[in-house]
Amino acid sequence: MTASWSVWLLLVAFVVFTTAGDVFLxxxxxxxxxxxxxxxxxxxxACVMAVLKSALFWIAIVNMAxxxxxxxxxxxxxxxxxxxxxxxxxxxxxxxxxxxxxxxxQVDRRRWIATAMVCAGILLIGLDPPK
Amino acid sequence: xxxxxxxxxxAIVICSTLGDFLxxxxxxxxxxxxxxxxxxxxxxxxxNPWVAVGTxxxxxFFVAFTIAxxxxxxxxxxxxxxxxxxxxxILSSLALHxxxxxxxxxxxxxxxxxxxxxxxxxARTVDxxxxx
Numbered sequence: 001m002t003a004s005w006s007v008w009l010l011l012v013a014f015v016v017f018t019t020a021g022d023v024f025l026x027x028x029x030x031x032x033x034x035x036x037x038x039x040x041x042x043x044x045x046a047c048v049m050a051v052l053k054s055a056l057f058w059i060a061i062v063n064m065a066x067x068x069x070x071x072x073x074x075x076x077x078x079x080x081x082x083x084x085x086x087x088x089x090x091x092x093x094x095x096x097x098x099x100x101x102x103x104x105x106q107v108d109r110r111r112w113i114a115t116a117m118v119c120a121g122i123l124l125i126g127l128d129p130p131k
Numbered sequence: 132x133x134x135x136x137x138x139x140x141x142a143i144v145i146c147s148t149l150g151d152f153l154x155x156x157x158x159x160x161x162x163x164x165x166x167x168x169x170x171x172x173x174x175x176x177x178x179n180p181w182v183a184v185g186t187x188x189x190x191x192f193f194v195a196f197t198i199a200x201x202x203x204x205x206x207x208x209x210x211x212x213x214x215x216x217x218x219x220x221i222l223s224s225l226a227l228h229x230x231x232x233x234x235x236x237x238x239x240x241x242x243x244x245x246x247x248x249x250x251x252x253x254a255r256t257v258d259x260x261x262x263x
Contacts, residue, residue: 029200106256116246124238
């Protein structure tokens, strides 16, 4: 396996774990509601407890920890200017799809067009492979 | 959208970009990492000051990200990192002296345009409690 394939596999693992973490966190926070409004009603401590008592929040934490270590290894194997944009852009696309499928968000034409532009950006970044 | 909410989005961009940059500096100091030869190398990496500070900055990102998701869609919050693509590439080029080709610059610009386009829509499209 070449170094480039190793980096891409790590990036895929990063995207999967990050997207799962983001989706679980978004579900948790949508359920809890606006933290700004909750803080005005019940204070900061109530906000902290509402988040920490959410099981979905902790599932998100586990996924984000796994994505963190995937990113840490990828950063050691390739340039930041490649890993940063590539991992973030791939995560962006995966999150848009996951938001539509799992969170039932109204992803309109504007968001789909933007997603296509992001895919094109990823291809441009991919034309210049990592070290 | 109020000023505090824009500041939360700005914190997401700055903390994620700065956190990635600090991690990269720290991991460069670690040399080549092999999980097969040294399974605990990533735990030892957390003892590196750059990696430790980077991790703290990324915790700041996580807090800001969590707050933003309490009043906006995931598909709205994600584009808020658009400026992060540009900042990451500039940091890589200027501070780390990495070569950034025209292809990468073009990709970064295209992605930034896309996320700038998408942020013109509504922040929240699902009812609170409906996604559970």
